[in-house]
Amino acid sequence: MSAIGVTHLSKSFGGVRAVDDLSFTVEPGTVTAFLGPNGAGKTTTLRMILGLVTPTSGTATIDGVPYRELVRPITTVGxxxxxxxxxxxxxxxxxxxxxxxxxxxxxxxxxxxxxxxxxxxxxxxxxxxxxxxxxxxxxxxxxxxxxPDILVLDEPANGLDPAGMRWLRGFLRAYAHQGRTVLVSTHVLTEIQQIADQVIIISAGGLLFSGPSPAGSDLEEFYLEVTG
Structure with a gap:
């Protein structure tokens, strides 16, 4: 199964540094929550992983190769x-x-x-x-x-009612249980904490935390502590 690797990834738009020397790995068999305040650089990072934005420096890879070099990307990443x-x-x-x-x-x-x-x-x-x-x-x-072996999702719970959010949680958890890779950017911390194995938190384009989801604690409280 496929993993996502981000290594010293940076992106500038003019004089604005949207992503700043960001490194993390998203492993197969996990649901990884990608968190950060508005403007933190999450969507820009996802777009670089998917080959939609060219990094200023650093790399974003799928099993060691950039998205654009995948032979059949639709069967690898959704x-x-x-x-x-x-x-x-x-x-x-x-x-x-x-x-x-x-x-x-x-x-x-x-x-x-x-x-x-x-x-x-x-x-x-x-x-x-x-x-x-x-x-x-x-x-x-x-x-x-x-x-695909990998799902990259940006705010997938937007517009879902409570039943839909419950369905999405179960679906993503089952997908990861198949050994696949799920990376989810979201603001709905109460929902993602129920299924997240790993948590990545960024702010101002830089990494604040990358590691296991805090066991037995409230993800929102943990997030607030990390982001200050």
Whole structure:
């Protein structure tokens, strides 16, 4: 299974240092919570891991190679960075089918991922009528299409009701139990603390903490202590 490695990673936008000499590892078989205040550099870091932003210095790798060098990235890494990036006139099924064909995946994958995220009943509805929670589920289905070993998720609980959040917790925990790698950036600490094995906390683009999720303590309190 695949691991994520970030080594002395930095990114500047003009005179702004968004990520500053950041190093950490995300191991297979774990759910890792990626935490930090707004503007800490979390999304920029995720985008560098996914090859969407070029680092100023340092490296971000998947099993030792940059994302752009992966032979079939869709079968290695699935990502949710934006749950609104869908054509509103397409149905969920048509959206997934177009991606499946482009990637050369088996036809059964579309029905499978719709079932995984509990969207089968809404598969033939147009995305313009979806709630934010339903769009989150469709974004996750898109990430799962290639049956990847790694999931990289940015605020995946946005728009989910309590039942949806409970479902997401169970799903991510089960995914990691299969030996896969889950990296989740979130502000919903009460939810992630129930499933996180590892915690990475950054602020102002730099690393404050990387290690096991604090056992027997409140993650929010721990987070506040670390971030000051």
């Amino acid at each position: 990502a949710v960075l934006e749950a609104t990036a869908f054509h509103p006139g397409l149905t969920a099924r048509t959206h997934l089918e177009a991606l499946r064909v482009a990637a050369g995946l088996a036809s059964a994958r579309v029905a499978h991922v719709l079932d995984q995220v509990d969207l089968t009943a809404a598969a033939d509805r147009r995305v313009r009528g979806f709630s934010l929670g339903m769009r989150q589920r469709l974004a996750l289905a898109t990430a799962l299409l290639g049956d």
